[in-house]
Structures are given as C-alpha cells and as structure tokens.
Amino acid sequence: MINIRRYILQASSVIGLMLFLLGCASYNDRIIPYYKNISAGNYKAAETELDKNSLLQKPRNQLLFLMEKGRVAHLNGEYNNSNTYFNQADSLLEQGLTSTADEAVGVLLNPMSQRYKGEDFEKFMIHYYKALNYMYLNNTEDAIVEARRISLQAQEQGDKFNNKDKRYSNDAFSLMLQGMLYESNNDINNAFISYRNAAEIYLKAPDKTYYGTPMPLGLQQDVIRTASLNGFTTEADQFEKTFGITYQPQKPSEGGDLIFFWENGLAPVKTQVDLFFSLIRNSDGDLFFTDAAGGLVLPFYYNGDRNRVNTKSVESLRVAWPKYVAQTPYFSSAIITANQTQIPLQKAEDINQLAFKTLQQRTLNEMGKILSRLAAKKIAEYALRASAKSGDGKNNSLLEGLGYGVQLYSLLSEKADTRNWQTLPANISYARIPLQKGENQITITLKNARGTDETKTIKVNGTGRLQFYNYSTLR
Template sequence: MKKYSKQIPISLMGLFLMVFVYGCASYNERVASYYKKIAEGDYLAAEKDLERNSLLKKPRNKLLYLMELGRVSQLNGNYEASNRYFNEADRLLEIGLGNTRDAIVGTLVNPMTQNYKGEDFEKFMIHYYKALNYIYLNNTEEAIVEARRISLQTQAQADKYNDKANRYSQDAFSLMLQGLIYERDRDVNNAFIAYRNAVEVYLKQKDTIYYDTPIPTGLKYDVMRMAYLNGFESELQRFEKIFNMPYKHYQAGAGGELVLFWENGLAPIKQQEDLVFSLVKGSNGDFVFTNAAGTILIPIDHDVYRNNSTSLNDVHSVRVAFPKYVSKPAYFTDASINVDSNHFYFEKAEDINALAVETLKQRFGKEMGKTLTRLAIKKGAEYALKESAKGSGKNGKDNALLEGLGFGVQLYSLLSEKADTRNWQSLPNQILYTRVPLKLGENKIALQLKSKDGNSHTDTLTVKGNGNLQFLSYPTLR
C-alpha cells in the first residue's frame, strides 16, 4: 500500500499532463480551419468543416454551433436552413442554458466546460440575420415578427441592467434595423418610433457616440423623414434643432431604394490571459482579492462561497485565467458605390469589435469575483487535504495517500484552470450601411473597395428595382 501511495502523484501527473496538452489550446485554435475558410470566402468548404468539428458538436457548445451553422448557411444562400438553425438557437436562449449541474461543473472545473450562453450582442445579431433571411425569402410577415422580437430583446436587456449608465442595455443598430423593417412594410408610425428609440440611445452618450459608432447621418434623416410623413411637426422641429440640420424631403427612386449592409472584417477572437491576485481581509473582516499594484479590489463572491465549509485562511494568492479579446484589423478599409455617375458612401452602424471589448470590460469585476472565489475554494481544499495528511498515517507518519490526493488536487487546479475563449467569431468586425436609390428594372451598382495595402477591388451588384425598399448584405470577412 505504501509503495502504491507514493506512485499516486506520478500517476496523477501523467494523467493531468495528457489532459493539459489536449485542453490547453484556445477555442479559436481548435476551430481555426473553419474560420480560415470563412476568411477565404470558401463558404461551402467552411460549412462542411463546421459539420465535422467535434468540439462544436459537444452539447455544451450547441448554441454556438447553431449560430455558426445559421451564419454559414446564409453565406451560402441557404436562407431557409439558416433560419432553422437560428430559430433553434433562439429556442435554446428562451428556455435557458443555465442549471444547477452547469453551475457545479463550472465551479469544479472551469467556465469552458459550461454551456455556452452567448454574448448579449450576439443575441441581437441573431435577429439581424433572421430578418435578412425572411426578406430574402420574400416573407415580409415573418420579418415583421422579427422586428417585434427586437423590442422584446431590447426590453429584456434593459431589465437585465436596469438601464444602468455605461452598460450595454440597448442596441442602437437593432433598433435602427427595426425601423428599416417597418419602413419597408410602409408602417411609418412604428418606423418613426423605432428610429426615435435608436436616436435616443445615441443622444444619451457623450458626443452621441455609442460604442465607437457616431450617430449615422442616415439615421438622422430617417427619423426626421418618418416624423414628416406622420405629420409630427413638433417632433420634426425638435430633431432639426438637436441635429442642427434643416429637413429637406426627398422622394425615393422610381424603383425604390436599396439598403446595402457592408459586413467588413471578422469579429475579435478570445485568448487566455493569466493574472495573479492576493487574497486579503478587508477592514470589515471580509475577504478581498487584489492585484499586485493594489489598483483592483474585488470582494469574494458570496453566491459562490455560500454553504461552503472550505476555509480560505491559508489561501494567500490565486492564479486566474481570464479571457481577453484580440482584434484583427480588417483587410478592407474603405468602400464606396457608384451608380450612374452618382457616388454613395457607407456609414458605420455597428462596431462589433468595440462592443465585444467594452462589454467584457463592463462585466470584468463580477465575473472575476466568481472565478477568483471558485479558485480560492479549490486551493483551500488542497491545503485542507495536505494538512489532514500530517501525522495521520501509520506510526504517526504522514499519510501518503492523503498527501498524494492533496498533490493531485493541486495539480488538477493548476492544469484544469482555463478561461472561456469561446465566441461567435464569424460575425463581422463592423457593419456599415448606405441607401441607394433605384430605377425601375435592372440596376448595376459598382462597389469599390480599398484595402489596407492600397489595392482596389471592384464588384458589380445587380439589383432589380421594384418600387420597394430592399435589403442586401455584402460580406468581406477578412
């Protein structure tokens, strides 16, 4: 027995090293082949690659898998399949992905083993893609339903943070999209309300810049135009004053208008960052985590520590793995449109890169508190086992089995600690948009793109003007 006990640490080390070598790769690295094909524009190969990926097929990654399938199906022009996947993702979000077992797994192992629950801005993007799919399928009724669901999502987001300052409690782009969908349905009253709501989000911000996105001039005109069409004279005058911009009414082209969304670049990826915090007692006797410089103070998370008998008195420092976003500059830096010698330029409507980075910062304190408390509990259990091993063996000698278990817990804590580096990475870095008037019949739209290395690329889009407001997305995901 004694000989066997001494071998426990060696056996455990071999086991955990194998787990560590397999599990140390980030999510992006393990799904790199799929994202490489997305960036290359080989969407058919990307879809096949995605369907073969064993990591994304794990139950805990089902939401992420469905969002990626919905996205790549749309890129391949399979809009019905795309919305089947997005609807299933919506259903998962509605029933909820958190439960007691999921919480326990996250506490005992790491957040990467929990169900992926989606970033808040990712949930809004599902509505964007579903609405586009329905419009491409000429299913206006379902597109309107999706517009209404944006209101529900917006309310849920506002309730989540109680509209706190400096929190992502609304999505201006989704509200603007809602207005566009209502306008397409010639519902000028609801279109005005949606545009006004989007404008109000910007007006609450310093310099009317919302997550690195200045209020689009197109949105200013849209809310004033809807006020004009509704006969809301006082609202029109109010916005003219706010924007310092007199309203001049215009008629769309005989063939209607095209709203062209330019989806440029790829969303940032998550990578792991290792940090060290000390555990000290505050002035009121409660435990507090602090960094080496003393500039960050994070209280222990009592929701995690509650009903836990593990003592933290012997825990002095904790190493934590936390995610951080790494941005990649988009290959294309500018774009414009030429139609019959007329030039049109894009305005930024949504900066997903800025949203990702800033929303992660916003929840840093709360999530770090949970993570640090979880790790401190693990470390306290490790110390308790080692202490129990002292003098508890035969003839008063240290108990080798307990000592080995203590060593195993220590090694497990070290090697199992991993940041959650999952995110919906086939989203664009930014979404820009412009309106283009159309003539009846066939319209040739020249889209000129400029890259960061100074090269130009021109693509010609053919759109049939039918008198309606039409939508089209153009992805350059590289």
C-alpha cells in the same frame, strides 16, 4: 507496502498533463480550417469543416454550432436552411442554457466546460440575419415578426440589468434595422418609433457615440423624415434642432430604395491571459482579493466561516481570463456608386468595440466569482493536507496524496472561456440607395491598406419598394 501517496501523485500528474495538453489550445485554434475557408470565401468547404469539427459537435457548444451553421448557410444563399439553424439557436436561448448541473461544472472545472450561452450582442445579430433571410425569401410577414423580437430582446437585456446598469442592454443598430423593416411594410409610425429609439441611445451617451460608432447621418434623416410623414411636425422640428441639420424632403425614388449593408472584416478572437491575485484581510476582518499591482480589489464570496480561512494558506491564485484580439480587416474603406452617383457608406455597428467593451464591463463581477471558486479549491486542498498530519509526526499518505492531487488538478484545469461567434463581421456599414424603376447597376469599390482597389457590381431591379442587400468581405 504500497506507497499510496506516490501512486496518487503519479496518477494526478498524468491526468493533469492530459488536462493541460487538451486545454492549452484556444477555441480559435481548434476551428482554424473552418475559419480559413470562411475568410477565403470557400463557404461550401467551410460547411464541411464545420460539420466534422468534433469540438463544435459537443452538446456544450450547440448554440455556437447552430449560429455558425446559420451564418455559413446565409453566406451560401441558403436562406431557408439558415433560418432553420437560427430558429433552433433562438429556441435554445428561450429555453435557457443555465442549470444547476452546468453551474457545478463551472465550479469544478472551468467556464470552457459549461454550455456556451452567447454574448449579448451575438443574440441581436441572430435577429439581423434572420430578418435578412426572410426579406430575401419575400416573407415580409416573418421579417416583421423578427423586428418585434428585437424589442423583446432589448426588454430582456434591460431586465437583466434592472434598467439601471450602464452596461450593454440595447443595440442601436438593431433598432435602426427594426425601423427599416417596419418601413418596408409601409408601417411608418412604428418605423419612426424605432428610428427615434435608436437615435436616443446615441443622444444619451456623453460623447454622442455608441460603442465606437457616431450617429449615422442617415439615421438622423430617417428620424426627421418619418416624423414628417406621420405629421409629427413638432417632433421633426425638435430633432432638426437636436441634430443641428436642416432636412430637405426628397421626392421618393420611382424604383424605391435599397438598403446596402457592407459587412467588413471578422470579429475579434478570444485568447487567454493569466492574472495573479493574493487573498488579504482588512482591519475589519473581511477578505478581499488584490492583484499584483493593487489596481483591483474584489470581495471574497465564500460560504464557509471566513474567520477560519488562513490567508497565507491560499497564497497566490492564477486566473485564466479571456482577452479579445482584434483582426485588422483587409479592406479599409469602400464607396458605393449607383446610376453614376457616389453614395457614402456610414458605419452602423462596430462589433470589435462591442466585444472589447462588453467584456470589460463584466470583468469585475465575473472575476470575483472565479477567484472565489479558485480560493475554495485552494482551501479544500490545504484542509486535506492539514488533515494528513497526525499528532505522532506520521502523515496519512492517502490524504496527503489527495491534497497534492487537488493542487495539481486546480492548477492545470483552470482555463478561460475563449469561445465566441467568430464569423461575425468586425463592423457593418450601410447606405440607402435611391433606385430607378427597372434595372439598376450598383458598384462597390473596395480599398485595402495598400491603396489597391477591388470592385463588385450587382444589379438590382427597382420595384418601387424598399429592398435589402448585404455584402460580406470577411478577411
């Protein structure tokens, strides 16, 4: 007689081993060739690696693929192509990436098997690169459309958290960029509103910083300057008192200004950590998960009869959770020199801090969902094994084998979602540079941790208008 249980266990072991071997590599591990070429500045080679990466070709990773394609095209100076990819990414986000089938995949397998939906700050960064692309293509009209889309993105984020949650729901840097874009179109009224909204985000924070970034002096000056240009004298005086500065109006530069963005380092990568929880019942009969240290206590979201759940049968649960690992940028500081004048760079966006803190903010909510999913699997496993036991002492080999199969599958299929848009910079600094009419020579002097300097010189033609330039050191 064929031992069904033995064959089920063998098959389950083979399947489980395959899942384990395929699943233990993180997303970063599987895109290393592309990532290394980006760091080395070999953007054409990076694009080739991106196109042949089988993981990124999967439908569930389409958003990531489009964001990376848009990014590498931007780095290559292919601004039309870059926006083609970013527009497709935007369309995916507008259509929505959540479905019943996709949610079921998350329940039966793991979050890594679901469609990638993007981090909230990544969605704002799409607008940043699209706007720059349009400005480089001398398409101010579409750049202004992108500026308006920043407000729509902020509104969507606010609705997501009901405007009461203190989690990341707006982006101060994006609002600063929005003000700059309006200003480039001589829309000083909307520029003031954007700068003011950005400043208020900082002012509302207890320590007057925003995700690791103090309010830039340039933003303070822009708020007061545009308030004055609009004739809003009361507002200008009020912000001078609030910021503790006395603004001295400057004569506009004949050649206009250059907004210089320095994108330094690379965003953190995600790895997987294993956390262990137990299921407990309190004195009221309610079920909760608690970690080994007792620092986290989370309710059990279960659709079945909680009173019939045997907490001893659930035992210990392993949760695979994503963890960010920061990458130290090669360059630690930089100085801008324009027309024999040094101009300091000011940090405007710290993507490292955003990544760490936004993941921390959603930990409790998502951890509860994962634990409930794992417990449901565990309950199903023990139900099968319990059903295999008959009253005469004989076991049903098929049901028992299936029970052990579910146990092995549940153990080895658990995997954290380690995907993220990894070619974003670690942080972005900026400077507003006054230009002379005609040719201007601008030098950025970069200093690494060893104190060694590297220089990059660009030439900008002062036209009397506000211009943009972004420079990336992605290593």
